[in-house]
Amino acid sequence: MERVGPAAGMTTKTDYEMVVGLEVHCQLATRTKLFCACGTDGFGETANTRVCPVCTGQPGTLPVLNKRAVELAFQAALALDCRLAEESVFARKNYFYPDLPKAYQISQYERPFSTDGGLDVALKDGRVKRVRIHRVHLEEDAGKLLHEIGSKRLDYSLVDFNRGGAPLIEIVSEPDLRSSEEAYAYLTALKEVLQHAGCSRCDMEKGEMRCDANVSLRARGRGELGTRAELKNLNSFKGVKDALEYEFRRQAALLDSGRRVVQETRLWDAQRQETRSMRSKEEAHDYRYFPDPDLAPLRAAPEWVAALKASLPELPAAKRQRFQSQHALSAYDASVLASDRELAEYFERALSGLPGGAKTLANLVINELLGKLNAEKMTAGRCPVPAESLGELARLVQAGTLSSKGAKDVLARMWESGKPAAVLVAELGVSQVSDDAQLRDWIEQALRAQPQAAADLKSGKERAIGSLVGVVMKLSKGKANPARVNVLIKEAVSR
Amino acid sequence: MAISEEDVRKIAKLARLDLSEDEVRLYGGQLLKIIESMAELESLDASSVPPTASVLGLANVLREDEPRPFDDGDALLANAPEREGPYYKVPKVLE
Numbered sequence: 001m002e003r004v005g006p007a008a009g010m011t012t013k014t015d016y017e018m019v020v021g022l023e024v025h026c027q028l029a030t031r032t033k034l035f036c037a038c039g040t041d042g043f044g045e046t047a048n049t050r051v052c053p054v055c056t057g058q059p060g061t062l063p064v065l066n067k068r069a070v071e072l073a074f075q076a077a078l079a080l081d082c083r084l085a086e087e088s089v090f091a092r093k094n095y096f097y098p099d100l101p102k103a104y105q106i107s108q109y110e111r112p113f114s115t116d117g118g119l120d121v122a123l124k125d126g127r128v129k130r131v132r133i134h135r136v137h138l139e140e141d142a143g144k145l146l147h148e149i150g151s152k153r154l155d156y157s158l159v160d161f162n163r164g165g166a167p168l169i170e171i172v173s174e175p176d177l178r179s180s181e182e183a184y185a186y187l188t189a190l191k192e193v194l195q196h197a198g199c200s201r202c203d204m205e206k207g208e209m210r211c212d213a214n215v216s217l218r219a220r221g222r223g224e225l226g227t228r229a230e231l232k233n234l235n236s237f238k239g240v241k242d243a244l245e246y247e248f249r250r251q252a253a254l255l256d257s258g259r260r261v262v263q264e265t266r267l268w269d270a271q272r273q274e275t276r277s278m279r280s281k282e283e284a285h286d287y288r289y290f291p292d293p294d295l296a297p298l299r300a301a302p303e304w305v306a307a308l309k310a311s312l313p314e315l316p317a318a319k320r321q322r323f324q325s326q327h328a329l330s331a332y333d334a335s336v337l338a339s340d341r342e343l344a345e346y347f348e349r350a351l352s353g354l355p356g357g358a359k360t361l362a363n364l365v366i367n368e369l370l371g372k373l374n375a376e377k378m379t380a381g382r383c384p385v386p387a388e389s390l391g392e393l394a395r396l397v398q399a400g401t402l403s404s405k406g407a408k409d410v411l412a413r414m415w416e417s418g419k420p421a422a423v424l425v426a427e428l429g430v431s432q433v434s435d436d437a438q439l440r441d442w443i444e445q446a447l448r449a450q451p452q453a454a455a456d457l458k459s460g461k462e463r464a465i466g467s468l469v470g471v472v473m474k475l476s477k478g479k480a481n482p483a484r485v486n487v488l489i490k491e492a493v494s495r
Numbered sequence: 496m497a498i499s500e501e502d503v504r505k506i507a508k509l510a511r512l513d514l515s516e517d518e519v520r521l522y523g524g525q526l527l528k529i530i531e532s533m534a535e536l537e538s539l540d541a542s543s544v545p546p547t548a549s550v551l552g553l554a555n556v557l558r559e560d561e562p563r564p565f566d567d568g569d570a571l572l573a574n575a576p577e578r579e580g581p582y583y584k585v586p587k588v589l590e
């Protein structure tokens with residue numbers, strides 16, 4: 001039997017199912033590194049300007065744990081429904097690599113600070129899937145290696161330790177994901193939660209969120225897991241999706257032809273759109289973890305955890321629910337607005353002086369403002385249009401003073417000038433006439449000018465209303481509120 | 496208790512040590528002595544002692560998240576065998 005796989009044109013003999021677990025590293029939003037007082041603001045700065053004896057592994061130095069990093073890590077785990085361990089231990093992961101000056105990375109191994117969580121992920125088909133989180137642990141980042149300057153390949157490598165020692169959490173999911181779309185949706189949900197909670201900025205371009213994937217195939221419906229490959233170098237959500245789809249095709253072709261999948265690490269090459277085996281040496285995986293004697297255990301005192309839990313902000317899932325119930329927004333509108341904390345706060349600020357105007361405001365934000373923000377790669381917190389001004393604009397639309405087309409023009413000018421809505425409406429002359437007396441006056445004229453259309457409409461030919469509205473628009477120089485005009489014309493002919 | 500020459504070579508490789516055949520035998524003997532000394536601990540009854548990763552009795556040794564820039568980064572770079580501009584220079588590593 002031939003079956004169609006996840007990629008166009010892909011047919012396999014067996015109906016395979018993808019089994020995916022993700023390991024995501026996120027940089028915690030601290031000011032300083034995990035074990036020293038160097039700043040974490042070294043991205044894009046001159047190399048090795050955020051370094052000290054501790055994070056460059058000079059002999060005789062001692063690491064001291066960053067309290068804020070621990071708090072953010074605990075909050076991330078709480079936001080992911082994890083259980084916090086009463087006591088956790090830092091361990092040394094030993095390996096040689098030039099980006100690791102101590103020849104070990106301080107991480108957590110046998111006793112991570114949290115385990116057994118879960119994240120609700122909204123899928124495209126409307127289902128919500130619970131993806132279990134195996135564990136979350138704390139560790140320090142490595143430095144950055146450069147292999148080229150500009151387009152010039154070097155025959156040596158350069159090392160920058162600005163991000164070496166930055167605080168990371170590694171979030172390990174259970175192998176609960178069954179498709180590249182589910183993996184994409186999980187990463188999206190994870191990013192939303194961590195950003196909302198303020199734990200990480202998750203800026204992928206700055207390497208603040210990185211992902212590895214474990215993927216294997218099995219005949220659909222079978223219980224046991226197949227041999228898995230570990231995919232690295234997945235630099236974007238799209239990279240994760242593409243790499244998983246490529247890997248599905250590669251493994252399916254192997255299995256279909258009776259060959260085996262080898263357990264190995266494979267690098268994703270985004271340019272060639274393929275994964276390649278890393279020539280990994282056997283001992284690369286012999287990390288010889290042991291408890292770091294330089295660091296005391298970490299204890300999660302119940303009062304401390306309770307205070308951190310209490311100070312967590314509202315998370316996206318709860319916010320979506322509330323936006324639907326409190327503001328009567330559709331599930332779609334609520335999910336767009338609640339996906340980003342700054343956007344949600346902007347929306348609610350704009351809404352504060354606008355009772356009952358949530359839908360009008362949501363339309364303005366989602367259809368007009370969001371496009372402009374995305375085009376300028378700007379967050380809602382940096383939006384040049386103050387929330388209050390957008391609220392005022394929505395009020396004018398709601399009152400019928402402004403058409404949605406007029407609102408779009410006014411918004412464009414607001415973006416540039418920052419002037420208040422009412423001023424721009426006057427300047428642009430885009431205000432709508434919604435005054436019934438004035439509208440009825442024009443309608444009377446239209447009915448006299450088009451007696452046939454008036455008669456047709458009266459006899460039930462709905463389409464005849466178009467030419468009457470047309471006359472009113474012409475008389476009003478396009479400023480009549482068309483929705484109101486429609487209502488009033490029907491009223492007039494039914495009398 | 497025994498430690499094979501293969502074990503010694505593996506440990507040496509993990510530690511990036513290049514040992515001669517004589518050294519493999521020499522260090523193998525020394526390693527065995529260390530392991531035998533540690534094995535003496537096994538004669539103690541530790542069944543009532545909980546496993547621990549630290550003997551100091553400390554927990555939560557923390558510092559505030561206040562940046563304190565180190566002002567002699569150049570001295571750190573000066574320790575490196577090779578540098579290029581603000582970078583540490585190392586033999587080519589392929590990813």
Ligand SMILES: [Zn+2]
Nearest residue numbers: 036038052055
């Ligand atoms: Zn440092």
